[in-house]
Amino acid sequence: MPPAELGSVKSAMRVLDLFEYLRRWNAAQTHTQIAAQLGIPKSSLTQLLKTLVNRGYLEYDPIGKGYFLGPAVVALGQRSAETRDLVEVAENVLAEIARTTSETCALNVLKGDHSEVMATANGTHRLHYSMRVGDMAPLYATSGGKALLAYLPDEMRQDYLSRVHFEAITPRTIGSVAALDNEIAEIRRGGVAFVTEEFTPGIAGMALPILSRSGFPLAAINIALPVARYDAELKQRCLTALEMAVKLIRQRAGVD
Incomplete structure (x- = not known):
């Protein structure tokens, strides 16, 4: 498989892992918690979270500084x-x-x-x-x-x-x-x-x-x-x- 395709597969797996991880928790999860649990480099995770928030798949809690599933996932x-x-x-x-x-x-x-x-x-x-x-x-x-x-x-x-x-x-x-x-x-x-x-x-x-x-x-x-x-x-x-x-x-x- 070409490197570009491997990268796409890895990104897709990270999104799915993230959705499944957040689905198991009632409370919002912080950037640090997500990175530690899923083993995603913090720099890569930052961009991934930003994209998913912008698209409505995640929401960010500014008080608790955590992320949880957004309305687009429910939709x-x-x-x-x-x-x-x-x-x-x-x-x-x-x-x-x-x-x-x-x-x-x-x-x-x-x-x-x-x-x-x-x-x-x-x-x-x-x-x-x-x-x-x-x-x-x-x-x-x-x-x-x-x-x-x-x-x-x-x-x-x-x-x-x-x-x-x-x-x-x-x-x-x-x-x-x-x-x-x-x-x-x-x-x-x-x-x-x-x-x-x-x-x-x-x-x-x-x-x-x-x-x-x-x-x-x-x-x-x-x-x-x-x-x-x-x-x-x-x-x-x-x-x-x-x-x-x-x-x-x-x-x-x-x-x-």
């Missing part, structure tokens, strides 16, 4: 629970979409720089696109991924755009930050993401985000279908189905 746990609830609720809704549109649909969630399929229902046409639970794709290449990306908080989205590497998965895959940024703005204006043959030749897709009360994209629900059937009437029917699905999932999962 991560809540988001995980919300995702599980969404998957359970979405399965029946996806089946209804597939029945009414005859097309394949899926629930996607954010997984690093990718979208991951968490639930799916296949279309009823003999010729249909298939998606499987666990399938992953770059955020920039699919409708579900773009719907998630467009509604990320500005800081997270800009961080992604600053380091994304585009792969020409098909001849129509988007290939520049400027083009992707323009699409993101369009998605945010219209509320829906579209792709045509950007991930799979011959397949078009559309997706809507499922947002938390604070506006974070908990998931995206998409429909994928052959471009040979993709006319104006079917497009509108699919959009209507997606809008109803998002509304139902939010209500049944208690997001509204």
Whole structure:
């Protein structure tokens, strides 16, 4: 493993060790206590703690001069629970979409720089696109991924755009930050993401985000279908189905 990757792994392990250590204590822990317990050099620990406080993962008690877990850690746990609830609720809704549109649909969630399929229902046409639970794709290449990306908080989205590497998965895959940024703005204006043959030749897709009360994209629900059937009437029917699905999932999962 290259030195840079080893450094990244070590940093990640330190963050996890720190979270687990602080979770065991009811009282805030000082810089000295953390360094001694976890064996992290004080100079490295200072920058790590500063970063985590700035991001909301830790809070600092100026009176006791100690650190404790912040609201962002709690939010991560809540988001995980919300995702599980969404998957359970979405399965029946996806089946209804597939029945009414005859097309394949899926629930996607954010997984690093990718979208991951968490639930799916296949279309009823003999010729249909298939998606499987666990399938992953770059955020920039699919409708579900773009719907998630467009509604990320500005800081997270800009961080992604600053380091994304585009792969020409098909001849129509988007290939520049400027083009992707323009699409993101369009998605945010219209509320829906579209792709045509950007991930799979011959397949078009559309997706809507499922947002938390604070506006974070908990998931995206998409429909994928052959471009040979993709006319104006079917497009509108699919959009209507997606809008109803998002509304139902939010209500049944208690997001509204």
